[in-house]
Amino acid sequence: MLSVQNISKRYRHTESLRGISLEIPERSITGIIGPNGAGKSTLLRIIAGFENSDTGKVLHRGTPLSSFSQKKVLFSYMPEQLDIYPEYRVADFVDFIHKSTGHIDDDLLSVLHLPTVSDKRIGQLSKGYRQRLKLFFALCNRKQVVILDEPFDGFDPIQLIEIRDLLKKENEQGRDFIISIHQLHDAEKICSYYVLLDEGQVVAEGDMSALRRRFGNDSASLEELFIRALR
Amino acid sequence: MTPYVTLVVKELADIFSSRTALLMAIIISFVFGYSFYSAVSLYANASTAAVDNPLYAAGFEPVPGVFVPTFGGLFIIFSFFLPFLFIPLISTERRNNTLTILMQLPYSLGGILTVKTLAAAAYLLFIFLLSLPSLVLWKLWGGHIPAVELLLVVGEYFCYGLLIIAISLFASALFTSTASASILAIAIVIASWLIDFGREMNIAPLLVSLSEWSVTKNLKSFEEGLLAIRTVMYLISLTSAFFAAAYFLLRFDLKNRWQPLTVVLVVSLIAVIGVSRIDLSYDLSESNRNSFPPKIVQYLQKIPSLDIDIYLERTDSRFKDYEKSFLKKLLMVKPDTRVVMASGEALKQNYGRFVYRIDDKADTTYSNSDEEIFQVIFKLSGISHEESMTEKEYPGYPLVTSVSQQNSIIYLYFALLPLLIAGVFTITRMSKRGKLR
Numbered sequence: 001m002l003s004v005q006n007i008s009k010r011y012r013h014t015e016s017l018r019g020i021s022l023e024i025p026e027r028s029i030t031g032i033i034g035p036n037g038a039g040k041s042t043l044l045r046i047i048a049g050f051e052n053s054d055t056g057k058v059l060h061r062g063t064p065l066s067s068f069s070q071k072k073v074l075f076s077y078m079p080e081q082l083d084i085y086p087e088y089r090v091a092d093f094v095d096f097i098h099k100s101t102g103h104i105d106d107d108l109l110s111v112l113h114l115p116t117v118s119d120k121r122i123g124q125l126s127k128g129y130r131q132r133l134k135l136f137f138a139l140c141n142r143k144q145v146v147i148l149d150e151p152f153d154g155f156d157p158i159q160l161i162e163i164r165d166l167l168k169k170e171n172e173q174g175r176d177f178i179i180s181i182h183q184l185h186d187a188e189k190i191c192s193y194y195v196l197l198d199e200g201q202v203v204a205e206g207d208m209s210a211l212r213r214r215f216g217n218d219s220a221s222l223e224e225l226f227i228r229a230l231r
Numbered sequence: 232m233t234p235y236v237t238l239v240v241k242e243l244a245d246i247f248s249s250r251t252a253l254l255m256a257i258i259i260s261f262v263f264g265y266s267f268y269s270a271v272s273l274y275a276n277a278s279t280a281a282v283d284n285p286l287y288a289a290g291f292e293p294v295p296g297v298f299v300p301t302f303g304g305l306f307i308i309f310s311f312f313l314p315f316l317f318i319p320l321i322s323t324e325r326r327n328n329t330l331t332i333l334m335q336l337p338y339s340l341g342g343i344l345t346v347k348t349l350a351a352a353a354y355l356l357f358i359f360l361l362s363l364p365s366l367v368l369w370k371l372w373g374g375h376i377p378a379v380e381l382l383l384v385v386g387e388y389f390c391y392g393l394l395i396i397a398i399s400l401f402a403s404a405l406f407t408s409t410a411s412a413s414i415l416a417i418a419i420v421i422a423s424w425l426i427d428f429g430r431e432m433n434i435a436p437l438l439v440s441l442s443e444w445s446v447t448k449n450l451k452s453f454e455e456g457l458l459a460i461r462t463v464m465y466l467i468s469l470t471s472a473f474f475a476a477a478y479f480l481l482r483f484d485l486k487n488r489w490q491p492l493t494v495v496l497v498v499s500l501i502a503v504i505g506v507s508r509i510d511l512s513y514d515l516s517e518s519n520r521n522s523f524p525p526k527i528v529q530y531l532q533k534i535p536s537l538d539i540d541i542y543l544e545r546t547d548s549r550f551k552d553y554e555k556s557f558l559k560k561l562l563m564v565k566p567d568t569r570v571v572m573a574s575g576e577a578l579k580q581n582y583g584r585f586v587y588r589i590d591d592k593a594d595t596t597y598s599n600s601d602e603e604i605f606q607v608i609f610k611l612s613g614i615s616h617e618e619s620m621t622e623k624e625y626p627g628y629p630l631v632t633s634v635s636q637q638n639s640i641i642y643l644y645f646a647l648l649p650l651l652i653a654g655v656f657t658i659t660r661m662s663k664r665g666k667l668r
Contacts, residue, residue, distance in 0.1 A: 049484060050331055050334075050483055051483060052483070052484060052485070052486045054486075067484070068334075068483075068484040072334070072335060076335065077331060077335065079328045079331055081328050082327070082328045082329070082331070082332070083326075083327035083328065083329070084327070084329060084332070085327070085329060086327075087248075096237060096241055097336070099234070099237040100234045100237050100238070100336040100337060100338070101234075101336060101337070102234075137332060141335065141336075
């Protein structure tokens with residue numbers, strides 16, 4: 001289990017996170033949901049180790065992860081704003097990752113349809129393919145917890161189904177996912193656990209049944225629960 | 232292939248396949264060509280009268296005469312162009328967030344910065360390769376190349392290039408915008424020039440004392456054939472300080488960056504003050520132009536202490552000549568010599584005088600020629616002065632080159648080399664074509 005305890009973060013005049021504590025179950029696909037500016041990306045960066053919190057800590061199975069090197073072993077992180085070397089050809093980038101890590105996942109490449117664009121420069125790819133390449137990087141290193149910041153942006157409906165299936169399959173094989181997500185409809189289809197954030201605070205967390213119990217509506221959709229939570 | 236070799240290959244490819252690198256290499260070819268052509272023409276014209284006159288020929292030294300001006304163009308190129316090549320190495324990675332990719336691979340931040348620095352240093356070496364044809368031509372024409380002295384000049388620009396790399400990394404660690412980082416890097420370089428300007432113009436005493444730390448002034452000693460350990464250590468301290476500051480600025484996992492940055496600043500200041508006390512120089516010029524003849528050195532070392540009062544403005548050309556031809560050489564032999572620059576009313580009343588004191592005896596001269604100064608000093612110390620003591624035995628290497636030989640420089644550096652560079656660049660970029668299974 002991954003625990004976040006009393007995380008706060010302040011940027012000059014803005015308090016981005018206000019003492020957030022949450023428990024993320026193992027073998028889950030956890031959706032971090034919230035309006036713009038809720039602190040989703042900041043929280044993910046802090047969990048992944050790419051930003052420091054002012055207070056609080058992140059623990060994995062009770063062990064505090066205090067250094068970046070500890071987090072690096074455990075987490076794979078895909079930031080939302082990631083512009084992978086636009087001058088590189090896809091094959092060159094994959095080759096660099098392959099040679100750096102010492103292994104390559106051909107099946108993953110095929111599932112993401114990357115061989116079809118292998119000799120194209122990354123800067124010339126469509127947004128969907130650039131997202132696929134980012135996902136390839138996040139998934140290829142076989143780390144236990146995969147943290148994805150807005151991974152579904154830029155996919156058409158068919159691609160979205162493929163990617164959802166891919167993440168579910170990876171999750172069934174034992175990997176944990178923490179995903180920041182805007183689209184509530186998609187979140188409901190893929191996530192098994194939800195953390196609802198607003199103004200830097202957790203307003204609700206749990207699986208669908210727990211959220212429904214909390215807001216007293218057994219048949220409510222995630223969208224309805226989200227709106228109630230924010231009121 | 233180990234992961235770090237992969238990273239080195241990536242960084243080398245990133246630098247050498249960039250359009251900025253291509254453009255800069257072509258510009259450097261033009262600058263080298265123009266500077267070498269001008270220097271060779273002047274040297275050849277002046278040499279005409281010297282080839283049959285050994286006394287006149289002794290003044291012809293290939294390094295200060297030809298190679299210092301040839302490499303001189305690099306100073307502007309390094310100062311104003313290199314930051315635009317090196318800053319994107321970090322700022323682009325930060326702006327595009329690809330630094331997060333590298334950090335998740337088996338690379339540490341220190342390792343990434345080291346590899347990027349090595350790749351940038353490799354580009355510097357490539358720049359120096361562009362000077363090789365000029366050396367080959369010079370040798371083919373029968374010219375003389377003093378290897379050690381020339382290496383000192385190359386070393387000067389390599390050290391300066393490394394400093395520019397460090398400043399560029401520092402600037403790109405502060406700003407993700409390439410434009411802002413470039414402006415900062417260039418501003419740091421210009422600040423050093425302003426100190427030089429302040430010293431030359433004698434604007435303020437503070438600027439005059441600061442000028443001891445001017446990078447340009449310190450680098451000049453290399454061009455003069457002087458390997459000053461103080462200068463080398465100073466450049467190492469300065470370069471290391473910028474690298475260390477860049478490293479701590481980029482450490483996103485530090486809660487408080489100011490602490491390590493303060494430590495870097497304090498350690499650098501201590502290092503800089505420490506190296507200023509090192510008075511160890513080696514005259515590596517082939518003609519020993521930075522040293523007095525050996526006999527003079529022996530006699531000067533016998534003098535217990537020497538004080539000099541100088542009644543000249545620092546900006547006065549006589550003082551500059553005196554400083555270059557006598558004072559620097561004297562301080563190499565007798566670093567404990569006390570030199571006082573007069574000021575105020577005393578300066579006005581005694582303007583132009585040099586007063587030498589040994590123990591309780593003093594003598595005055597208006598001359599800044601070695602011969603006359605030695606007569607004064609040796610008379611004060613009671614040592615008999617022989618005429619032969621100031622003779623030097625450097626033959627000099629005048630070289631007359633024909634117009635067609637000089638024109639070959641133009642063809643080489645303005646056409647052949649740029650075409651070759653562009654060709655290699657195009658092939659390199661075309662060959663980066665991969666396929667996935």
